[in-house]
Amino acid sequence: MKTRDRILQTSLQLFNEHGEPRITTNHIADELDISPGNLYYHFRNKDDIIWLLFQQFERQMDAALQVPERRVPNMEDMWLYLHLAFENIWEYRFFYRDLDNILSRNKKLRTHFRRIIERKVNTATAICTGLAEAGIMNATHDDIAALARNIAVIATYWLNFQSIRASAANPRNDSDHLALGVYQVLSLVAPFLKGEARELLQQISREYLK
Amino acid sequence: MKTRDRILQTSLQLFNEHGEPRITTNHIADELDISPGNLYYHFRNKDDIIWLLFQQFERQMDAALQVPERRVPNMEDMWLYLHLAFENIWEYRFFYRDLDNILSRNKKLRTHFRRIIERKVNTATAICTGLAEAGIMNATHDDIAALARNIAVIATYWLNFQSIRASAANPRNDSDHLALGVYQVLSLVAPFLKGEARELLQQISREYLK
DNA sequence: GTCTATATAGGGATAGAC
DNA sequence: GTCTATCCCTATATAGAC
Numbered sequence: 501m502k503t504r505d506r507i508l509q510t511s512l513q514l515f516n517e518h519g520e521p522r523i524t525t526n527h528i529a530d531e532l533d534i535s536p537g538n539l540y541y542h543f544r545n546k547d548d549i550i551w552l553l554f555q556q557f558e559r560q561m562d563a564a565l566q567v568p569e570r571r572v573p574n575m576e577d578m579w580l581y582l583h584l585a586f587e588n589i590w591e592y593r594f595f596y597r598d599l600d601n602i603l604s605r606n607k608k609l610r611t612h613f614r615r616i617i618e619r620k621v622n623t624a625t626a627i628c629t630g631l632a633e634a635g636i637m638n639a640t641h642d643d644i645a646a647l648a649r650n651i652a653v654i655a656t657y658w659l660n661f662q663s664i665r666a667s668a669a670n671p672r673n674d675s676d677h678l679a680l681g682v683y684q685v686l687s688l689v690a691p692f693l694k695g696e697a698r699e700l701l702q703q704i705s706r707e708y709l710k
Numbered sequence: 711m712k713t714r715d716r717i718l719q720t721s722l723q724l725f726n727e728h729g730e731p732r733i734t735t736n737h738i739a740d741e742l743d744i745s746p747g748n749l750y751y752h753f754r755n756k757d758d759i760i761w762l763l764f765q766q767f768e769r770q771m772d773a774a775l776q777v778p779e780r781r782v783p784n785m786e787d788m789w790l791y792l793h794l795a796f797e798n799i800w801e802y803r804f805f806y807r808d809l810d811n812i813l814s815r816n817k818k819l820r821t822h823f824r825r826i827i828e829r830k831v832n833t834a835t836a837i838c839t840g841l842a843e844a845g846i847m848n849a850t851h852d853d854i855a856a857l858a859r860n861i862a863v864i865a866t867y868w869l870n871f872q873s874i875r876a877s878a879a880n881p882r883n884d885s886d887h888l889a890l891g892v893y894q895v896l897s898l899v900a901p902f903l904k905g906e907a908r909e910l911l912q913q914i915s916r917e918y919l920k
Numbered sequence: 921g922t923c924t925a926t927a928t929a930g931g932g933a934t935a936g937a938c
Numbered sequence: 939g940t941c942t943a944t945c946c947c948t949a950t951a952t953a954g955a956c
Contacts, residue, residue, distance in 0.1 A: 503939075521731065521811055524931055535941050540933060542939090597810045600870065601731055610874075617875060646897035649871075653894075654860060657867040660810065661859075664820075665827060684863075687856035691901035713921075734949055748922050750951060 504542045506532055508556075511549050515594035520550065520602060547606055554609055557592040558616065564588050565619050572634040573627050575701050578689070579708070581627075582682045585620075585655060590678055593659055620655060624648035628689070631697075639692045647688060654685050679708055714752045716742055718766075721759050725804035730760065731811060757816055764819055767802040768826065774798050775829050782844040783837050785911050788899070789918070791837075792892045795830075795865055800888055803869055830865060834858035838899070841907075849902045857898060864895050889918055 501509075510531050514523045525546050529536045543549050564584040567573065573581070589596060603610040625648040631637035632644065639647065658681040666672060683705050690701050711719075720741050724733045735756055739746045753759050774794040777783065783791070799806060813820040835858040841847035842854065849857065868891040876882060893915050900911050 519810060519814060522814075525933085526931070536932090537934080537942075538940050545932075598808065600729060600807045600873070601811065603874065604729065604732075614874060614877075617871075643897070643901075646894060650860070650864060650894055650898060653864055653867055653871045656871060657863055661827075661863045661866065663810070664813065664824060667824075684856060684860055687853070688860060688898070691853075735951085736949070744921095745923050746950090747924075747952080751921065755950075 503532075503534065503538070507539060507542055508549065508552055512553055512592070512594070515553075516592075520594050520598050550602065551606065551609060553592065554595070554612065557588065557595065558612055560588050560591075561585070561616055562619075565616075565623050567623055567626060572630045572636070575697060575704055578627065578686065579682065579704055582655070582685050583678070586658075586678045586681050589655070589659060590674065596656065596660055597663075617652060617656065620652040621648050624651040628692075631693075636694060636697045637689075637692050638694055643692065647692065650688055651685055654681070654688065658684060683709055713742075713744065713748070717749060717752055718759065718762055722763055722802070722804070725763075726802075730804050730808050760812065761816065761819060763802065764805070764822065767798065767805065768822055770798050770801075771795070771826055772829075775826075775833050777833055777836060782840045782846070785907060785914055788837065788896065789892065789914055792865070792895050793888070796868075796888045796891050799865070799869060800884065806866065806870055807873075827862060827866065830862040831858050834861040838902075841903075846904060846907045847899075847902050848904055853902065857902065860898055861895055864891070864898065868894060893919055 507528060511523070511528050514528060514531060525539055526536050528549075529539045532539075543552075564581070567581070569577075595602060599613075603613055625644055628637060628639065628644045628647060632639055659677060662677045662680070666677075686701055686705055690698055693701060717738060721733070721738050724738060724741060735749055736746050738759075739749045742749075753762075774791070777791070779787075805812060809823075813823055835854055838847060838849065838854045838857060842849055869887060872887045872890070876887075896911055896915055900908055903911060
């Protein structure tokens with residue numbers, strides 16, 4: 501594996517574990533048993549590393565947020581869709597932990613991140629509108645607008661919320677947090693669904709949280 | 711006004727405006743036209759200032775999160791309740807901007823903040839259970855549990871979410887952000903309400919967002 | 921209570937040898 | 939590509955005079 505890639509990989513891991521502001525370029529170099537000078541041969545500065553990591557994240561997120569099919573999505577689609585998004589966020593969670601801090605240092609990154617947020621809102625709106633038109637969902641235009649914003653907030657901050665709540669006394673493993681996040685988003689949508697779809701969703705949720 | 715209080719006030723203002731990590735003790739002293747040494751006469755260190763500010767916040771939040779009356783809360787109660795909570799968060803928003811960062815530095819603060827979060831969830835649960843028992847709300851125990859968590863997430867992170875989305879091109883004033891936050895939370899609750907209560911809520915929301 | 925001066929430490933980043 | 943050595947800067951915090 502090339503040194504450049506090892507730096508990226510190790511940075512991601514350390515950032516996720518300890519938070520980006522606490523990890524210095526020296527820490528990264530130490531962890532890799534390379535010199536700080538070597539690190540600066542491969543990257544201009546710390547923000548450069550972060551930018552590269554962000555681009556990886558953005559590519560995966562763009563892929564995850566696509567709604568490829570033309571048909572109206574069903575509940576299983578939504579489940580899969582959310583799961584992919586949450587896994588991605590989990591993989592690059594350092595980003596979300598210090599979001600304001602990181603975005604305020606880098607204008608380009610801020611623009612791109614905002615685009616991801618808008619895309620979350622738009623995709624959620626499109627799916628819900630599709631469900632409403634198909635007669636599966638019962639919601640007005642305003643309902644859907646508010647719902648889509650709430651979906652985006654939960655999808656963005658759920659892991660942060662959990663990491664504050666989670667206590668050492670009552671540990672859960674990582675995938676539990678993701679599953680609960682998906683469940684929380686689905687429970688936002690559920691009350692707007694009509695009879696059968698709603699029950700199907702509850703069934704999936706129960707299965708999922710076991 | 712005592713120097714000690716001026717330090718607290720100015721710190722809060724600078725933290726809110728620029729973010730706590732970017733404001734040093736020197737910045738605070740500069741802004742007040744006092745020496746750094748003077749600042750350290752009044753406070754042991756920066757975390758001491760933050761802790762004092764947190765205690766102010768906690769006191770106000772505890773007051774806001776009380777559900778004093780014994781009667782079942784109506785929609786206007788909820789509106790008022792949420793509004794107080796959001797105003798409080800807005801006043802100490804620096805805290806929420808770099809939440810993980812600040813909590814990871816101070817264990818005592820983490821414990822207390824977690825308590826506030828739990829209290830948000832519990833109060834939301836209590837109100838919803840009250841509404842359900844009064845026949846105003848239609849929701850199972852599990853519905854309410856998920857709903858209360860979502861309410862807490864939106865109430866905690868809405869302002870962060872807005873500050874990322876808000877663009878310089880389309881400025882809104884502060885109170886608009888707060889109002890929209892209250893609306894977002896109410897729209898979480900609305901679909902579980904029965905006929906009249908739901909319409910009353912929509913009416914309040916419309917009035918509120920004008 | 922307040923100031924000036926300063927110690928200490930750490931992070932970001934570069935120069936130049938190998 | 940990689941290392942060693944080092945520079946600069948900034949932030950926290952203290953000592954001691956006034």
